[in-house]
Amino acid sequence: MKVINVVGTRPNFMKIAPIIREMNRFPQLEQLLVHTGQHYDHQLSHSFFEELQIPEPDINLNIGSDTHAKQVARIMSAFEDVCDDFQPDVILVVGDVNSTMACTLVAVKKGIKVIHVEAGIRSGDLSMPEEINRLVTDSIAQYLMPPSRDAVDNLLKEGRTPEQILMVGNVMIDTLLHSQMEIDRSDIVQKLELSTGNYVTLTLHRPSNVDHEDKFRSILDALKEIQKEIPVVFPIHPRTKKMLEQFGLDKELEQMPNLHLTNPLGYFDFGRLVRDSRFVLTDSGGIQEETTYYGIPCITLRENTERPVTITEGTNELVGADRDKILEHFRTIMSGNWKRGGIPELWDGQSAQRIVDFILKLN
Ligand code: UD1
Numbered sequence: 499m500k501v502i503n504v505v506g507t508r509p510n511f512m513k514i515a516p517i518i519r520e521m522n523r524f525p526q527l528e529q530l531l532v533h534t535g536q537h538y539d540h541q542l543s544h545s546f547f548e549e550l551q552i553p554e555p556d557i558n559l560n561i562g563s564d565t566h567a568k569q570v571a572r573i574m575s576a577f578e579d580v581c582d583d584f585q586p587d588v589i590l591v592v593g594d595v596n597s598t599m600a601c602t603l604v605a606v607k608k609g610i611k612v613i614h615v616e617a618g619i620r621s622g623d624l625s626m627p628e629e630i631n632r633l634v635t636d637s638i639a640q641y642l643m644p645p646s647r648d649a650v651d652n653l654l655k656e657g658r659t660p661e662q663i664l665m666v667g668n669v670m671i672d673t674l675l676h677s678q679m680e681i682d683r684s685d686i687v688q689k690l691e692l693s694t695g696n697y698v699t700l701t702l703h704r705p706s707n708v709d710h711e712d713k714f715r716s717i718l719d720a721l722k723e724i725q726k727e728i729p730v731v732f733p734i735h736p737r738t739k740k741m742l743e744q745f746g747l748d749k750e751l752e753q754m755p756n757l758h759l760t761n762p763l764g765y766f767d768f769g770r771l772v773r774d775s776r777f778v779l780t781d782s783g784g785i786q787e788e789t790t791y792y793g794i795p796c797i798t799l800r801e802n803t804e805r806p807v808t809i810t811e812g813t814n815e816l817v818g819a820d821r822d823k824i825l826e827h828f829r830t831i832m833s834g835n836w837k838r839g840g841i842p843e844l845w846d847g848q849s850a851q852r853i854v855d856f857i858l859k860l861n
Pocket residue numbers: 507508509536537538539542543563564594595596597627628703735736737740
């Protein structure tokens with residue numbers, strides 16, 4: 499059976515790594531790895547291939563950054579040629595980025611079966627590009643592999659049939675568990691001269707936060723107070739860096755002595771940073787899951803989440819971008835009154851195995 503595995507951006511790499519590793523055990527699966535090139539910086543792309551031992555992509559479409567329409571159009575056009583050349587039986591896409599949706603559209607129109615890993619998660623917020631990508635992908639992909647019960651329920655509500663759906667658990671956790679030794683070995687906490695459990699990790703990159711000056715400023719206002727009490731580490735995503743400079747907010751950061759700015763970190767260093775944090779402030783999706791897995795309090799700087807299980811079962815709370823609200827939740831954590839969470843069903847490191855078992859039975 500010929501399978502094309504598609505990746506495009508940083509969060510895709512953590513999801514595909516365990517699936518490729520598992521597929522490699524079965525010589526009857528002929529794999530092609532296609533990188534769309536949506537992310538191309540070493541720190542956002544190549545470093546993850548090295549650390550997670552993902553093989554070099556067989557094909558890199560080198561699409562790069564652009565408006566969404568142009569980026570999606572270019573991926574579609576280039577990916578069509580790949581499908582024509584390789585004639586795959588199945589395409590496997592992960593996550594909810596533009597590359598996920600673009601390649602799904604191409605494949606389904608060509609009558610190629612698509613498997614979507616991380617299907618069914620919904621924020622209900624159509625102003626997020628990822629939500630549009632999720633809805634389009636899940637409405638046409640043939641096989642849907644949700645990470646949690648809520649995602650299964652969403653798919654059933656949208657009219658997908660139980661035969662199309664296999665709850666496989668969370669592939670991100672496969673990677674996290676597989677990387678424990680390297681995460682243990684990371685010296686990032688010492689390097690930044692921090693001490694375990696006594697600093698905060700912050701990440702920020704959603705357009706809904708960083709493209710709006712008022713929201714961005716409000717988060718930084720909260721940060722100004724937080725860093726007076728506990729050091730904060732802030733690995734900066736390129737989009738965030740660009741917007742900081744555009745709004746002239748980079749000067750505000752310089753006035754925060756206890757704030758450590760870094761470039762985007764590799765997977766092992768970042769995993770270590772999160773694991774040893776007192777708590778995490780983020781607007782990322784995947785980090786809500788990783789903090790739940792580690793049992794680290796997570797303040798999510800958004801009004802909604804497509805990962806509600808991290809709230810109902812995990813350590814996550816939706817707080818948004820309001821300065822006072824962020825500070826109120828900060829106080830709750832610092833006074834030791836944050837909820838304790840558990841690990842959701844099937845977040846057990848075996849998700850890739852379930853996915854590949856399913857693929858092997860397709861023929
Ligand atoms: C994309 C995904 C988002 C995911 C995020 C993880 C979509 C719609 N968004 O957002 O879901 O959470 O990746 O990082 O697919 N840039 C660089 N170097 C790169 C890539 C991007 O400097 O390697 C800069 C460019 O200025 C670009 C901007 O970042 O315009 C945004 O990149 P883009 O790929 O459009 O979206 P992300 O914000 O990275």
